[in-house]
Amino acid sequence: KPPSSSSTSSSPPTSPKHSRSSLADDITIVGGNRTGIFVSHVKAGSVAEHCGLKEGSELLELERILFGGGSVSLNQCTAEVAHFTLQWWTEPSSLKHQSNPEAYSKLCSELSSRAFSGPDSFYARVNLNMEPHGDPPSLAVSCDNIVHVTDTRHNGKYHWHCSLVDPLTAKHLQTGTMPNYNRAQQLLLVRLQKMSLAQKDFKRRMFLKKPSSRIRLVKAVDPSCRGGVGSSQHVLYTLNKRNEDHLIPYSLVQPVQVQTKRPVIFSPSLLSRGLIERLLQPAES
Known part of the structure; x- marks a missing residue:
């Protein structure tokens, strides 16, 4: 079931201020x-x-x-x-x-069931590397990992409980917690700032650890403009409804069950061998 793209800390963002008290x-x-x-x-x-x-x-x-x-x-x-x-x-x-x-x-x-994993269910692609932190430590995830989020208020806090899944089968591999969308957005901003500074300083760039700085920049898309597989299922999973936020730490994806393998055709054929060799190389190469 390979997923297809469709477009923190436990502290919540600033509480809304009302002219009247909340009910x-x-x-x-x-x-x-x-x-x-x-x-x-x-x-x-x-x-x-x-x-x-x-x-x-x-x-x-x-x-x-x-x-x-x-x-x-x-x-x-x-x-x-x-x-x-x-x-x-x-x-x-x-x-x-x-x-x-x-x-x-x-x-x-x-x-009341011991097997209860949480009231939520959606899949997300992680767009930055994140190291374990906190006590107990959160999941260590890498850019392009897929997680299945099952509880977005884990232990009553704005913190996500989820499972790292196999991208081909959607099978759960490891379970733990992750920063919520807004906290991960802050981490992505800090990562981008550090990378920007490192590019201006050759020595810092030489000593910067490549794995921890890997990110995936994703363009914000209005949900109403999305089409394709799974577009009918809409999940509100971020605390910020503003589409102008271009820092997207998690992208919503959906498992897709493929009955038969689909052929891939390269054209012109003269380029086929080189393209296939490049595709078979490890992602880091």
Whole structure:
């Protein structure tokens, strides 16, 4: 199942500032983009309770919170993004929800299972090398590695729990944690700054470790412009909705099952041998 491209620290970014206090403190939520977002507890006598929220309510959409009055579909959000987005909830009527006891009961059963890996599910290609850090240490990943993210609020923090996967079979190879998108974005910015300085200093460039500085620059693409395999599945997995952010540490990808091998044709044939030899060389050569 080779994936095809479709276009941190545990600290969250700066908390949103509201003209009115957030109603998010009235509720506790569980779930993610795989399971849906549900209310597991409502504060008695709160505004949230008065607007009809109760245990088992599925959260669908938060209206009028983006610039231009846009809305966020909570059923497409990861656990992290849903939690962060609800900090902007100030108008009771702006939150759309429905009762879904069957799905909530299924989620509760999963949460109580020892085999439960997390409420989220999406695959991402890593665009920079990252060394282990923290206690316990995070996963060591290399540029172009594929990870399967299963929990974006691991232990209640904005930190991702995921598995490194085989790019051909999608089989899980190693499990651990990784910086969330925003923290990884900061790490990518620092890496680019260091590489820029190293290019101006020959001695520093000579001693710079090549493996740790490898990055993959990806052009930002508006999700609405994406086409091709898996384009119908949209996952909101970053805390920043601005498309002008060009530092992309993780690119969303999807597993694709190929039934038969597809031929590759090189033209003109005069170049075939040289191209094949180059393609068979190791990536670092």
